[in-house]
Amino acid sequence: MPIDRTSAPSPAPPRPYHFPHVTRKTLPNGLRVLVAENHNAPLLSLRALVRSGADHDTLETAGLASIVADMLDEGAGSRDAIRLAEDVGLLGGALGTGADWDASYITLDVLSRNGVDAAAIFGDVTARATLPADGLERVRAERLNEILQQRNEPAAIAGKRFANLLYGTGAYGNSIIGNADSVSRLTLDHVQRFYREHYLPNNSAIVVSGDIDSNDALTLVERALGDWARAEEPPRPNVASRAIDRSRIYVIDRPQAVQSEIRVGHIGVARSSEDYFPLSVMNAIFGGVFNSRINLNLRERHGYTYGARSQFAFRRQAGPFVIAAPVRNEVTRESVEEMLIELRRIRTGDIEDPELDDTKSYLMGVFPATVQTASDIASRLVDMELYGLPEDYFDRYRENIAAVSKDDIARVANKYLDPDRVLIVIVGNAQEIREPLGALGLPLHELDIEGNQLAVG
16 A cells, blocks of 8 residues: 655544542541552652642741751651661662642652652651751751852842732742741741641641552551641631732843843632633643744744743642743843733634644643653642542543633633733843833833832833
8 A cells, every 4th residue: 555655644543541540548647648559660659748838938937848848858757867868878769858839748769669668768757857956057058058049040030029029028929948038037946836837647648659559558658657646737828919000010130131031920820720721721822832922933933032931830829920031132122022912912812723733732742741650640649639639630631631722712811811910020231121111111110139129110
């Protein structure tokens, strides 16, 4: 049979996908346990989810949640930091800790044959961290150095100022890593109190994924964490954004800068939004993938930047929607104009079938690569538990993406995007960009690196 080489073959239909069966159990102390078997490789992934993150930080204690998380491996149970690292290393394991806005996390990946010893270490790090004073000073020194470095990074400055202007000094308005003043004033009492009040079994969940029988996994968790004492759960903080009455420009001067870091955006939506899938497809078309509109416009058509992108930060409460791009100083105004043009265009419903189909095909096509390994599955289960996703969520993921229509895109773009009420934050050479930006006819404010107002145009 002759082969027609004049056209590309049609893609085969997607192969069916079924997320692994999840065994769930709640221990008497309130600890939720989720287990997913995956026998493709002799690996085991352990995850602890503590449902308190940097959203509990205040202006005075900004950075506390992430510092507590960073201190978990400074000693746990009977092990000090060195012994803990050595024992994890002897198991061929990788231990990680961290925090984001919504939660704090402990991760441990090992060979499945070392699961018993790994679970014991994992339990100590989660529920019996020692939080030594010298560990706080070590973590504090590293954090202050990181903050100092970020003062010279325009992208970091732009991100911090954008968040602060949108959310003020409350949750989401500070930086997860804190600032020099807040980190310097944190005491061991702050650290121990946060750990005591938030690292609770009834405020946490454990995920086990990999080459292990579900009943054996439940036994390991009960043995390691069954005696973890429950207490009253901490109240959830409320996150509120500032109202934006009209679009405004905020410039942070970096006299030696040869390019401008631009952030344009406003409040977004929570992860629980019923429009999550239409928003995901809409953002992919607009700025979420390489061949998105904003990148093709600023990079390919105009040559203003090496890359532009947009993102909805889907958090437990409404995170920001933001467009980001570094551009040459001399095209700063033009770049902002093009961003606003694209925002207005996506709201018109001007979407061709091939553009929508290609975007959905990409999102559906890359999905299987994100649920292959034990670690992948564990991460997905953490998301499922943290955001209360339905049990069939990942089985129906591609189906939900495929169901998004052009009408859906126009609807959510009009509902959630407002080009007339955006914050425009620019870190760059004010002397070069101030006058051109004035031609946009928007109020122009100049700030210092800490966000203090210097002048108003």
